[in-house]
Amino acid sequence: TAQAGDTVFIKNGTYIERVTVHNSGAKGNYIIFKEYPGHTVILDGTGHAGWHGVFSIYGKDYIKLQDLEIRNNRIGWGVLVEHAQGNVNDSATHVEISGLEVHHTGGEAIQVRGNASNILIRNCLVHDADRPSGIDIYQWDGGRPKHVTVRGCMAYNYPDFAGISSEQADNLTIENNISYRNELGIDIGSGDNNIIKNNTIYDCLTGIALSSNENSEVYHNTIFNIKHEAMYSYYWSAHGEAHAGNKWHHNVIYNAGFGIYESNQKGTKGGIGPTSNHAYYHNLFYKIGAHGAYRTPFYFKGTTGIRFHHNTIFMNAN
Secondary structure: OOOOOEEEEEEEEEEEOOEEEOOOEEEEEEEEEEEOOOOEEEEEEOOOOOOEEEEEEEOOOOOOEEEOEEEEEEOOOOEEEEEEOOOOOOOOEEEEEEEEEEEEOOOOOOOOOOOOOEEEEOOEEOOOOOOOOOEEEEEEEEEEEEEEEEOOEEEEEEEEEEEEEEOOOOOOOOOOEEEEEEEEEEEEOOOEEEEEEEOEEEOOEEEEEEEOOOEEEEOEEEEEEEEEEEEEOOOOOOOOEEEOOEEOOEEEEEEEEEEEEEOOOOOOOOOOOEEEEEEEEEOEEEEEEOOOOOOOOOEEOOOOOOEEEOEEEEOOOO
């Protein structure tokens, strides 16, 4: 029943249910869902959510979700934002998700997918799931997200994928986040004009992966205690999008296997495609080639037009 301009205050309690927003707000008149001041609120999806979010926004605009704990969805998501089901033209726009703790979900803790745009995910804590990533921006059902910002979030304990990830999404800003104890810190695939800046990544197998991106930038990040690739840049054939014109600069990388791993293919998966005209500059690398067996600190395979300049490198003893 909430209408544009309304605030829904939720009082103390653990609510075992799922919530679907039915109305849109308006510019300057968001519908806001938040905990009552001084109260502690848990939305628990046990037995209720399934292939939905514990909190779902389908094709609704100008919604804010604030300061709740969301947990326990065996197969689905904690928070799901996407276009109206079955109608890719009915987008979800101007949604703000802030101050949430989301954990123990079967799908991603927070997923923005399909035709969704102008989405802000801010100051959220996501953690502890065996299979998916923590925060994910993803193409779906013919829709491709754009203009999504993930800022000031923390993601940890995602051993099978990334703390923060995207696939076929454009004009993303991923900034000031912390991602640790995950398979990948940040994984950005098949997108254009994406910005990954001022993040801290540590205790992961891979630091920041950028695949089939064009004109994206990775800068002012700190990446350390990485077993394999600190900077992983590669063509990924699943969507056939070019991997070209990206910039990696002013990053600090230390105690890692590969400082940079750039390839025109992703290992043994998929086909081979072009990767070209990337620039790596003003980065600091030290203790590179760590973690046991010798690693080539800077590895380039099948690439063209790579510019590698003005970097500072202090090698590992091996």
